[in-house]
Amino acid sequence: MEKTEKKAFHIKDFIAHYGVIIGLILIIAYFSIMRTKFLTMDNMVNMFRQMTINGMLAIGMTFVVLTGGIDLSVGSIVGASGMFSALIARTETGCPWYLAVLVGLGIGLLLGAVNGIAVAYLKIPAFIATLAMLSIARGITYMATDAKPVPGLSETFLKIGSGNIGIIPIPVIVLAVVLVICFVVLYKTRYGRYVFATGGNPVSARVSGINVKLITCSVYIISGVMAGVAGLILTSRVTSGLAAGGDGYEVDAIAAAVIGGNSLSGGRGRLWGTIVGFVIMGVMNNGLDMMAVSSYWQLVIKGLIISGAVMLDSLTKDK
């Protein structure tokens, strides 16, 4: 009697915790059957290169969501950092590529800090503050060049988005490095524990001496910097600063974090879950494109998967 109970419990838990991985495996299996070209090295490399922008944003979003917040402005920050780095990276300015990179990261950091201050110190709800930033950042981006694109970027800068080291695309390497750093920060440092604590219960966190405001502010800065990196990758990939760059990217970032099992109310979540989340989205985009599923259907499917994932998460939480 006892043995059977234990076994049943184990399976339910397993599915609740690791359901996403099972889902991912199923999806990959499905696409490999439907399209033999799916599992080729070429396609895999492309797929991973295409995932990196959303991956960056999703990682940043995870930090924010863990504190119970949300960052709706990441798409616009991608656009802003991309545009300003492009202006510097033009061959005619004669500026070195790393200056353009610094500018891109700097913009991400600056806008992220504004978000962080608004949410943590001015007590503006995250939804509103980052929604405002979405508009403001986009407006600034359009103003920078009167909505005109900025082509003619230096060769070295362009390598960031389109170059390879061996067969591995540079953006993938950047993403991998960032992931390792974030894993260490989130799970091996006191700071990481504070992030979880702040999201789980801000009041008891504060009472136990954690500077909740600082922690809250910092996660938006992280999200902003990630968006800055994503902006650099995007701009160098499309070889041009685009005024509308990154438009709508926040949706996919939030989706990846949520599919991965990060609770939007904070305190509960896992970085590996986010990875599975954006990999699932990347695989779905690539696989559905390979099968030439109409874009209208792809939107519907994306929405169904996101709501399914959230439903699963909220039902698991009840326990």
Add this chain to the structure above:
Amino acid sequence: MKKRLVSVLLSAVMVIGMLAGCGNSNGKAETKKESAKESEAENSDAASDSKSEAKKIKIGMTLYSLKNEFTVRLANAAQAKADELGIELLIYDGDYDPNTQISQIETMISEGVDGIILNPQDADACSPCVDKAVEAGIPIVGVNTRVNNEKLTSYVGSIDVTAGEMLMQSIVDALDGKGKVVIIEGPMGQSAQIERREGIQNVLDKYPDIEVLAEKTANWSRSEGMTVMENWLQAFDEINAIVGENDEMALGAKAAAKAANKDIITAGVDGITDALDAVESGDLRVSIFQDGAGQGSKAVEVLLAAINGEEVEENYWIDFEEVNQDNVAEFKKRAQ
């Protein structure tokens, strides 16, 4: 129990979602099912895929958007021509995002297409699309909007500078060479916007009595055109004419003018269904018809020729035509 039920449901949703993809009708449902069955039957190896390729030529097309009538018309015509010629056509929606279009080109190349048709969102940002196709040895034909890349196999389109000139000239004629106008532009950086504006300027240079009060982009969108016009109606006492780089925006602006009880002469480009109706009713003075269907099917023809190793021209131009109250009935018949 609940959790297990939900996880089963979630997996079911994903499976159903993908089956929906299988049965989706874009005229491709049959071919996909066929190749899916072939792959499964012959134990999924590369050989089976190349067998179906040898049987049927496969091409891919990415358009900057499938969310407006003009591009949908172009895509449908391309699909019809592909069906007629017996080749498989995969159609992608670029979602107004060059990054997405580059990804779609990469996917098409992995998928093993024999040729690609590109309708780019941005003349420079989509240049990598051409580079990637050329690197993979796949012919790539541009259609409807330009891309700044000399390696393009061929281009099928209409000369937008001419459209701009025809558009502006019709307004100038309606105003007898004198008046105040506003110009509504397409997405900044797309070749159509750049070249139509050039054409408009060519005509403006000849008529110093025409004053341009303001110009702004409304990104080909009717609702944006309406908003932009509403603001201008507040800002300017007198506007004599609206120059719309495409019909959607012109129609939106006209609606705003009508709502403010102002009768302002308006003209657009493309000749979409609503515009033809508007020309008939007098809401639009003129629409410069762009043969999207012609561009779409010609692009498929040119690409097939390139795939078969034939020589193709650098450019294939299809004329713009002015639609006005006198000839609108003809155009309406053609659109059937």
